[in-house]
Amino acid sequence: MKYESQRIAKPYFVFAMMLFAGQILFGLLMGLQYINGDVGFPYIPFNAARMVHTNLLIVWMLFGFMGASYFLVPEEAETELYSPLLAKITFWVFVVAGVATILGYLLVPYAELARITKNELFPTMGREFLEQPTITKIGIVLVCLSFVFNIGMTIxxxxxxxxxxxxxxGLIGLAVFYLFSFYNPDSLTLDKYFWWFVVHLWVEGVWELILGALLAFVLIKVTGVDREHIEKWLYVIIAMALISGLIGMGHHYFWVGPPKYWLWMGSFFSALEPVPFFMMVVFAFKMVKERRREHNNKIATTWAKGTAVMAFLGAGVWGFLHTLAPLTTTRMDHNLLLHTVT
Ligand SMILES: [Fe+2]
Structure with a gap:
């Protein structure tokens, strides 16, 4: 660590790990509920456990991205963070909003939560992954804005x-696409069409840019390979991620009302989606093999390789298995499965 303000990453990482533990816990609970439907009855019904499980996933990833950015950007930009104080305030605002929302899911019925938070004034609740009360959504936007501002000013x-x-x-894309969670049209087709702007364009678009940048940073640090060499790989990987990921959105448009050409566009470009993930695997292993020095931090090296492999298996291979139009006619919930995994 070279800059004092990089320390702000630590609480973000700690809290992300706590939320991750919570995600696993609620996942296990749901597994038990599949075996015996009465587990947790009547205190934690399946729908609440599922909401908590998936929302924790999204929020811990955001905390992880933020912590990683606060650590990485000062070192890359060779300057202290623009405002460590703002980063601290952002952290606590996000913690309070996140914990209050999870408690809301657990302590009151969902309809009651909608009533308490005045959802009828600006209805955005009730959709998978975007179950957060409108007031929480506004909080998330403010947190993201202050975060992107802080990182942007540092750069x-x-x-x-x-x-x-x-x-x-990637971070700007993350903030912009989340705004579609406020668009909640009555038409189910329009609703689904733009709902995927958040979900798909996050996991298969901007998150890949963020992952690629984090991976490249770690690889430069642990291998000592030339920055120029690493950057060339990064360019090709993110270009492939965007080419396949943006139009690959079509794999969600097969049976929800948009035009038929999405059938072949979605199938074709989704089939390309494993490519950038496979390239990340080759990238990580090749850079480690060509390393110019033995770094003490073996865990970071293992993380770089392991993350690439797991992303390839989960998002690449698993994702590919259920995104060809002819295969998905019989399975209505493939999208859910895909995004629960990725
Ligand atoms: Fe997708």
């Missing part, structure tokens, strides 16, 4: 590396 006054640029592009 602006420091060194503008490829890694920083790819990362901030």
């Amino acid at each position: 602006l006054r420091g060194r503008k590396t490829v890694i920083n640029m790819v990362l901030i592009t």
Whole structure:
């Protein structure tokens, strides 16, 4: 660690791990409920456990991305973070909003939560992964804005590396696409159409940019391979991720009302989606093999390789298995399965 303000990453990582533990706990509970439907009855019904489980996943990932960015960007930009204080405030606002929302899911029936939070004034609740009360959604937007502002200002006054640029592009995309969670039309087709703008464009678009940037940063640190070499890989990987991921959105448009051409577009471009993930695996293993030094931090090296492999298996192979139009006619919930995994 070179800069004092990088320390702000720590509470983000700690809290992310706590939420991750919660996600696993509620996942196990749901597993038990599949075996015996009375487990947890009547205190934690399946629908509440599922909401908590999936929302915890999204929120711990956001905490992880934020912590990683606060750690990575000052070092890449070679300057202290623009405002460590703002990063601390953002952390606590996000913690309070997150915990209150999870408690809301657990302590009151969902309809009651909608009533308490005045959902009728600006209805956005009731959709998978976007179950958060409108007031929480507004909180998430404010947190993301302050986060992107802080990171953006740091990059602006420091060194503008490829890694920083790819990362901030991903983070801006993350903030922008979340805005579609506020668009809640009556038409179910329109609703589904734009709902995927958050879910798919997050997991198969901007999250890959963020993952690519984090991976490239770690690989430079642990292998000592030339930055230029790493950057070339990063460019090709994110180009492939965007080409396949953006139009690959079609794999969610097969049977929800959009035009038929999505059948072949979605199938074709989804079939390409494992490519950038496979490239990440090759990238990580090749860079480690060509390393110029033995770094003490073996865990970071293992993380870099392991993350690439797991992302390839989960998002690449598993995702590919259920995204061809001819295969999905009989299975209505493939999208859910895909995104629960990825
Ligand atoms: Fe998708």
